[in-house]
Every structure is written in structure tokens, then in C-alpha cells.
Amino acid sequence: MATTQYxxxxxxxxxxxxxxxxxxxxxxxxxxxxxxxxxxxxxxxVVHFIHPLPGQAGGVPAAPALAPGNFRIDGGVRITGVRVDxxxxxAANVIRLATNEAGDFSTYTLRVVTSPVVDDAPAGFxxxxxxxxxxxKIHCESDFDCAEREECPPPAVPTPYINYLARDYASFRQxxxxxxxxxxxxxxxxxxxxxxxxxxxLLAYVGDHLSYQQDAVATEAYLGTARRRAxxxxxxxxxxxxxxxxxxxxxxxxFETETDRGNALAPAIAKGTQVVAAPLPGQADTQARPxxxxxxxxxxxxxxxxxxxxRNAIPFYTWGDxxxxxxxxxxxATLEGAKALLDLAQGDVLVFEEVLGADSGLPxxxxxxxxxxxxxxxxxxxxxxxxx
Numbered sequence: 416m417a418t419t420q421y422x423x424x425x426x427x428x429x430x431x432x433x434x435x436x437x438x439x440x441x442x443x444x445x446x447x448x449x450x451x452x453x454x455x456x457x458x459x460x461v462v463h464f465i466h467p468l469p470g471q472a473g474g475v476p477a478a479p480a481l482a483p484g485n486f487r488i489d490g491g492v493r494i495t496g497v498r499v500d501x502x503x504x505x506a507a508n509v510i511r512l513a514t515n516e517a518g519d520f521s522t523y524t525l526r527v528v529t530s531p532v533v534d535d536a537p538a539g540f541x542x543x544x545x546x547x548x549x550x551x552k553i554h555c556e557s558d559f560d561c562a563e564r565e566e567c568p569p570p571a572v573p574t575p576y577i578n579y580l581a582r583d584y585a586s587f588r589q590x591x592x593x594x595x596x597x598x599x600x601x602x603x604x605x606x607x608x609x610x611x612x613x614x615x616x617l618l619a620y621v622g623d624h625l626s627y628q629q630d631a632v633a634t635e636a637y638l639g640t641a642r643r644r645a646x647x648x649x650x651x652x653x654x655x656x657x658x659x660x661x662x663x664x665x666x667x668x669x670f671e672t673e674t675d676r677g678n679a680l681a682p683a684i685a686k687g688t689q690v691v692a693a694p695l696p697g698q699a700d701t702q703a704r705p706x707x708x709x710x711x712x713x714x715x716x717x718x719x720x721x722x723x724x725x726r727n728a729i730p731f732y733t734w735g736d737x738x739x740x741x742x743x744x745x746x747x748a749t750l751e752g753a754k755a756l757l758d759l760a761q762g763d764v765l766v767f768e769e770v771l772g773a774d775s776g777l778p779x780x781x782x783x784x785x786x787x788x789x790x791x792x793x794x795x796x797x798x799x800x801x802x803x
Contacts, residue, residue: 427736432541433465435802442466444801445475446544448508450525454554457517460499460525464508465544471507476539480505484531486512490523490548497523497551518551525549535798542798543734567740570774582626587619667788668713669766672722684719725756729765734800746792754797761794 429448437443445466453459467473470480486499497518503511526546529537536545581590592615595602604611635646651658668690677683692711732751733739741748750757759765767787772780 428541428543428734429465431735431802432544442475443539444541445539446541447525447527447547448544450547450549452549452551452553457551457554458514459503460512460514460549462510462512462525462547464510467508468505468510469539471505481510481527481537483512485527485529485537487526487528487531487534488514488518488523489526490521491518492521493519520550520552520555522548522550541802542800567738567742582623582630584619584623587622587626588615591615591618665716666713667764667766668715670719670722671727672724675721675723677719677721679720682718682720683722684715686715686718688715689713690715721758723758725752726758728770729757732800735803749798750795754795757795759791759795761791763791765789765791 429446432444432446433442435442435444445464445468448463448465450463451461453461466475468481469476469478474480481502483499483501488497488499491497494516497514497516499512500515501513503513505511524546525548526534527536527540528545529535536542581587592605595611595615602611606612607616634640635643638647638650641647641650648658670684672683690713692713730751731739732749734749750759765788767789769781769783769785771778773782774780
């Protein structure tokens, strides 16, 4: 048996769709509850829906009845192109489908679509419950481990601070003195003229020197960690690459506006526009030292045609779930707002930002380092949640 897989994977969505009714007290939204694979031929799929199917007594929606063209099977590694050949039977909220062949051990996805050329869910079907993942070989023995479940990570628990990185003179000196206080509790001399303290400081100096040599050799030995430009140039020369003398640093800049600005004839920010970073809080311009504390100046590499207030902050839409997260490697998410109003297109860059603390939910506890820039690889698709 395979259960539905969607963004938040929460039973709450299924329960809300099952309980949703219109003004007449009748259910108006349907969706897949679960799917079973026949253990005999591994080609018959038994799909259970939340409400009776169209064409049945009390069907949701009332019509039209589902046809083989309303079902599509995606996925597969060795066996691809599996399709639904016919509908064996339909009874109440259960429909039996016959496929042209049995798939392999990989994961497949059964989707209820409007037609073979329209991927959206048919009218009256919840878009999140219009698909389900399953395996044709769920009843077969397998030597492979079970797939790891992707769940929201538990809240981070602070760990006690223990310094395992004693690698400089001061930390080595303190580490040796702490050890001597355990093995020689009667020795409490700390005068620099004492022979014992002199030996401790000598060992700390030698340890500091050796630690620096180890860090320098290990760091400069790899291209990913090298800090000296000469080391990076030598690594590049090993693969016949002549390294450039350097380039300016680049960064993502996020602009907020109080009114909509710019158009195709007069861009909001033209290419080459200089943007000056604001000084740190409490630091006046008169306190800046030339060449050291001067403000950082950025220059736009591309023109920004328009600035819109609706794109200052675009919240996520969680489809009614109280706690939802994007798993690592996620490539899609639902944003709140009309497509025509947001005017997002393929190639646009969105910056995901933590605005509330993960544990307390307060804005002042938000981690400013939790930001990630992503680029839209496809045109956004607009959907309407019929439930809300």
C-alpha cells in the first residue's frame, strides 16, 4: 500500500478535504486516499478516493466520469512509459485500473489529470491529493534497504560549549596549566620567573608554532581551502589553467520599495548604477578613515526593470498546515499571491529568508545567515485552493 506524498505530508489536508462541504451541506472536493497494487499480476492498481467517484451515486464531482486518459503514470528507472490501458471496474469510491505492463522496483507516481495534454487536476479534485506515489513491486522481496523518510528536522537543541580547538599560544598555555592543576594540585606557582611556568610557556610556544605549520600546510594543500593567492595559482597551473589577476566581489542585493517603480522605457535601476552600503549603526561618516572604513560601493551588473511593493516580501502558502518545511533539495514550493500581480517569470531570482526565530517565533530571534537565493527554472503555475 502506498500513501499520498505531497509538500507537507500531513493527514490534516486529507481530513479537511473529507469534511469540506458547500452551502447545501454536500461534499464538493475529492482526492486520492490511498492506492493498492494487485499481488497477483502487479499490473492492476486499486485506487481508493475520499468520496464516491463521478458517475456513481453521490459522486464528487457529479460528472464527467473518469476515463483512462485521466490517469497518467510517471517515473521508473529500467521500465518507463507505463500507462493505464483500461478501467476494469468502478464502485463507489474505488476504481480498478489495468496497466500495459508491470513496472520495476523504483518509485512511480499516479496522477489524476484533466486530459493527456493538460497536467492540472480535473475540476472538483484537490491538486495536492490528485497524485500518489507507489511501487509495482511492493509485495515482492527486496534485498535493498527501505527508503529513508524525509521529515521535518527536530528543533535544534543547544549543546554545551567545549573547546577542542586549543591551537594557539594562549589556549595551549591554559590547557597545560589546567592539566597540571589536576595531576599536581599542590603546585600553584604562576610567577613568570618560576621554572615550571617557564617550561609551560616554552611548550605553549612550540605548540603554537607547530599548530600554525600544520594549518598552513593542510590549508594550502587543497584548492578549496587555500588562502594564499600563490597557492591557488599553483593549483590552477597543475591543470593548465592560467588564473586571472582577480575580479571584483559580487553579492545579491535585495531592494524594497514603497511604491511601484520603473517600466520597459525607464528601468527602475539601470545597469551600472552604484549602490552604497549604509554605515554600521553608531558609525558616522565623519568617523570613517580613508581607505579602511569607507562605505562599500556595489555596481549593478544587470538592469532592474521594475520594482513592486508586492514583491518586497512574498509569503509561502502551506495549504492549511500549521508546521511545514521545505526538505533539503526541494525544487518547488507554493507562494501566496496572484501570478499576474507578482509578475514572476522564468529566470527570476528569489531570496528565501528566515524572518521569525525557528524556536521562539519572534522576529528578533531570526537567524540572518539563513538566506538562500534560487532561480526559477520554469514559468510559475497559478493554482487556486478550492478548499479555502
